[in-house]
Amino acid sequence: MVKNLIKxxxxxxxxxxxQSCSLxxxxxYEQIDDYISDYFKEVASFSVEQNKKIESISQDxxxxxxxxxxxxxxxxxxxxxxxxxxxxxxSLANAYKEGEEIFNNINNYYEKPIIDFSKGLTKKQVLQxxxxxxxxxxxxxxxxxxxxxSYKEQLLNNFNSGFExxxxxxxxxxxDLIESKLQNYNEIREEWSDLQKIWVNNFLGILNTKxxxxxxxxxxxxxxxxxxxxxxxxxxxxxxxxxxxFEILEAVLLTLDEKQLRSxxxxxxxxxxxxxxxxxxxxxx
Numbered sequence: 395m396v397k398n399l400i401k402x403x404x405x406x407x408x409x410x411x412x413q414s415c416s417l418x419x420x421x422x423y424e425q426i427d428d429y430i431s432d433y434f435k436e437v438a439s440f441s442v443e444q445n446k447k448i449e450s451i452s453q454d455x456x457x458x459x460x461x462x463x464x465x466x467x468x469x470x471x472x473x474x475x476x477x478x479x480x481x482x483x484x485s486l487a488n489a490y491k492e493g494e495e496i497f498n499n500i501n502n503y504y505e506k507p508i509i510d511f512s513k514g515l516t517k518k519q520v521l522q523x524x525x526x527x528x529x530x531x532x533x534x535x536x537x538x539x540x541x542x543x544s545y546k547e548q549l550l551n552n553f554n555s556g557f558e559x560x561x562x563x564x565x566x567x568x569x570d571l572i573e574s575k576l577q578n579y580n581e582i583r584e585e586w587s588d589l590q591k592i593w594v595n596n597f598l599g600i601l602n603t604k605x606x607x608x609x610x611x612x613x614x615x616x617x618x619x620x621x622x623x624x625x626x627x628x629x630x631x632x633x634x635x636x637x638x639x640f641e642i643l644e645a646v647l648l649t650l651d652e653k654q655l656r657s658x659x660x661x662x663x664x665x666x667x668x669x670x671x672x673x674x675x676x677x678x679x
Contacts, residue, residue: 423672427452438522444514446650451507458503460676468669475662479647479655486647490640501621509613513604518603527594531587538583544582546576553642560652561661566648575642580631589623 431452435445477485517525522626541548555571557564564572600616603609624632650658675677 422449423668424456426454430455437526438515438519440519444511444617447511447514451511454502454507459500460672461678464533464673465668465678466492466496468666468673471662471666471669475659479650479658486644488642490643491564500619504613505617508617509610512601512613513609515601515604517602520598523601524598526592528591531591531594535587545581546573549576549579557646559656561659562646562650563657564646565651568649571645571649572642575645578634579638580635582628582631582635585624587626589628593620593623 406654427449431445431449432447434452440448470492473485473619474489478485543551550573553576554569555565600609600613603612622629
């Protein structure tokens, strides 16, 4: 949950960057550490020193990401710029795999800072963290109970928005194609919410043992367990959804017309200019 929230924060900030022009995009990127630290300051009532530590951790992360991961993002975008999306063979799959590896590296990076910071938490703050996560879960459940669109309709909107980020405005036949494939998408939100609640409760329990021997090892293993929640049936459904999502991506790219391709490549060029500006400013080779 904790590392997933970091991933969501970073993903959102990067999307803002990619949707901006190269100059504005680089400015937004440099605010990512503030975006992340401001979010985590809301998790509990932290002291002045703890807030400064959160800011320091966030800045260190942005520096690390800029040196170690942003150049990899650039390579992925450059590779996408070179391949024929309508005949991409395994190139697209490789880019997808590289992207997943970057996010895994982010998860791994945050393990030690989270563990070190957690050792200074008070019992009251641990309680506040639990209440914060429970509030998030309840708000998510309330939103779901009031949804006017079906789950498949929401997924269709998400795919449409995702392609728009890539500069691709989908035609009706492409939206129909996605909608058709989404009929096989597994609805797992309720199970995922239940699993997250259990994970958070156990996470809080481990936090309360932070002064005992072996805490670092226990917490490290537990943070990593978030990527392996659920029984075999649940994991199979998650994998099926991930496979289907990639199949949808491939299927749509095969149907791109020349106008859509030009718009996509134009977007990539803007993203690459943003990254080049960031790397140059930070003097990263």
